[in-house]
Amino acid sequence: MEHNREVEIDGSSNPIQISRLALDIGGSLIKLVYFSRNSGDDEDPPKYKVGVSNGVNGRLHFAKFETAKINDCLQFISANKLLLGGGFQHQENCTNDRSFIKATGGGAYKFSELFKEKLGISLEKEDEMDCLVTGANFLLKVPFLGRGYCMWYSYVTVEMHIYILEKKEAVNQEAFTYLNGSKEFVQIDHNDLYPYLLVNIGSGVSMIKVDGDGKFERVSGTSVGGGTFWGLGKLLTKCQSFDELLELSHRGDNRAIDTLVGDIYGGMDYSKIGLLSTTIASSFGKATSHNKDLEDYKPEDISRSLLRMISNNIGQISYLNALRFGLKRIIFGGFFIRSHSYTMDTIAVAVHFCSCVDLHILIMNTFQPVWSKGEAKAMFLRHEGFLGALGAFMSYEMHSLDDLVVNQMMPLPVNASLGADTNYDPLKGDLNGTESIQCCVYRA
Numbered sequence: 371m372e373h374n375r376e377v378e379i380d381g382s383s384n385p386i387q388i389s390r391l392a393l394d395i396g397g398s399l400i401k402l403v404y405f406s407r408n409s410g411d412d413e414d415p416p417k418y419k420v421g422v423s424n425g426v427n428g429r430l431h432f433a434k435f436e437t438a439k440i441n442d443c444l445q446f447i448s449a450n451k452l453l454l455g456g457g458f459q460h461q462e463n464c465t466n467d468r469s470f471i472k473a474t475g476g477g478a479y480k481f482s483e484l485f486k487e488k489l490g491i492s493l494e495k496e497d498e499m500d501c502l503v504t505g506a507n508f509l510l511k512v513p514f515l516g517r518g519y520c521m522w523y524s525y526v527t528v529e530m531h532i533y534i535l536e537k538k539e540a541v542n543q544e545a546f547t548y549l550n551g552s553k554e555f556v557q558i559d560h561n562d563l564y565p566y567l568l569v570n571i572g573s574g575v576s577m578i579k580v581d582g583d584g585k586f587e588r589v590s591g592t593s594v595g596g597g598t599f600w601g602l603g604k605l606l607t608k609c610q611s612f613d614e615l616l617e618l619s620h621r622g623d624n625r626a627i628d629t630l631v632g633d634i635y636g637g638m639d640y641s642k643i644g645l646l647s648t649t650i651a652s653s654f655g656k657a658t659s660h661n662k663d664l665e666d667y668k669p670e671d672i673s674r675s676l677l678r679m680i681s682n683n684i685g686q687i688s689y690l691n692a693l694r695f696g697l698k699r700i701i702f703g704g705f706f707i708r709s710h711s712y713t714m715d716t717i718a719v720a721v722h723f724c725s726c727v728d729l730h731i732l733i734m735n736t737f738q739p740v741w742s743k744g745e746a747k748a749m750f751l752r753h754e755g756f757l758g759a760l761g762a763f764m765s766y767e768m769h770s771l772d773d774l775v776v777n778q779m780m781p782l783p784v785n786a787s788l789g790a791d792t793n794y795d796p797l798k799g800d801l802n803g804t805e806s807i808q809c810c811v812y813r814a
């Protein structure tokens with residue numbers, strides 16, 4: 371039986387009932403997902419609410435912490451009383467205080483004792499790949515709202531102890547393509563969702579062929595991932611935070627460090643094999659220069675070059691795996707992406723055009739792929755970093771994808787503005803980790 375108690379987390383006098391907390395404790399970041407029931411005097415105007423029968427209306431909240439600062443996370447859970455209704459109690463032990471919360475990721479093993487010691491709670495471990503797939507399938511099945519509909523979001527800061535619940539209108543769309551700076555939301559037909567390649571870019575990268583709910587196979591991976599970008603970037607630029615490193619990349623020019631085809635070919639394209647003069651021939655190639663040291667390169671350029679190298683590499687490996695299994699859709703998740711335009715652009719370009727066109731031609735000739743150049747589509751997710759945590763959340767007892775229904779059908783007020791995301795700058799307005807979803811949990 372679940373125990374919900376009312377706790378105040380929004381700094382107002384309105385108590386919010388927290389029920390269910392799930393964690394994804396990764397190599398770099400800890401992700402939290404928790405559900406809060408709407409309090410009696412719901413903040414949503416009743417006229418926009420949908421009558422959902424037999425369900426409990428509320429919000430899914432998202433928060434994240436660096437794994438290295440796990441004590442902040444423990445403090446956050448404790449200070450905000452997320453455990454009061456946060457987990458479940460084993461049916462047979464209702465009267466005992468043997469509660470547990472669902473957790474996935476390597477840290478569910480590594481930090482199990484710490485949670486027991488500091489919070490007196492057991493972590494019930496869920497398989498990481500399983501959770502990633504469940505979370506991705508859930509998000510991809512969130513109904514698409516075209517123009518004319520909106521969702522109410524609330525933003526929750528992850529700064530310690532401070533919660534700001536602020537209502538905002540936004541168009542609820544989860545999956546989108548990104549190319550040449552242009553973001554396009556995609557409606558995915560639920561009957562045509564599978565198979566797809568899920569590429570989760572965390573500290574390391576996992577590539578999973580998804581064939582259905584709970585039907586998947588991890589087909590590939592690479593250790594050159596988000597941890598590599600952050601780790602190498604920190605060493606090379608001396609910057610102090612991941613966001614700072616990303617910010618640097620905005621202002622950088624990779625041509626200062628990368629060797630381009632044109633640098634080798636005297637400014638010319640190598641058109642015979644499909645390489646433009648502007649294509650990178652060798653990432654960091656110019657750094658071999660004898661008369662230059664690290665200090666002679668700008669941190670901005672280093673960051674940009676590194677981001678390009680890693681994103682490109684992941685995009686290409688993903689492309690080749692999609693080609694290997696004849697998959698047309700590649701969905702990218704994980705916190706490395708951070709809705710960062712340059713990262714998404716680089717990955718998308720690598721997937722769509724696979725910079726090594728000659729390799730593609732070779733493969734075409736050898737293996738007769740079922741689709742041709744550029745047909746694979748890279749897609750990104752708004753809640754990219756929370757796939758595992760969402761999956762763990764949904765593994766509570768009776769959760770199937772159908773138990774959690776996003777409460778979406780809210781007609782848009784006549785004068786409300788649409789397309790809230792078109793000028794969205796990820797470095798300023800962070801949708802990742804701060805956005806909650808209005809939803810409904812059945813049989814909660």
Ligand SMILES: Nc1ncnc2c1ncn2[C@@H]1O[C@H](COP(=O)(O)OP(=O)(O)OP(=O)(O)O)[C@@H](O)[C@H]1O
Pocket residue numbers: 395396397398399400436475476571572573574575595596597598599600612613703704705706707708755
């Ligand atoms: N604030 C941040 N601090 C550190 N890394 C960040 C931050 N924001 C984004 N990142 C990037 O996200 C990556 C971690 O992503 P994610 O949380 O999806 O993976 P993880 O679960 O920690 O890793 P793994 O699954 O490999 O154990 C980091 O390696 C880094 O590249």
Ligand SMILES: CC(C)(CO)[C@@H](O)C(=O)NCCC(=O)O
Pocket residue numbers: 396397476498572573574575576590591592593
């Ligand atoms: C080890 C995990 C699964 C932990 O999340 C991840 O970091 C990963 O997929 N790394 C890549 C390992 C590899 O396939 O080379």
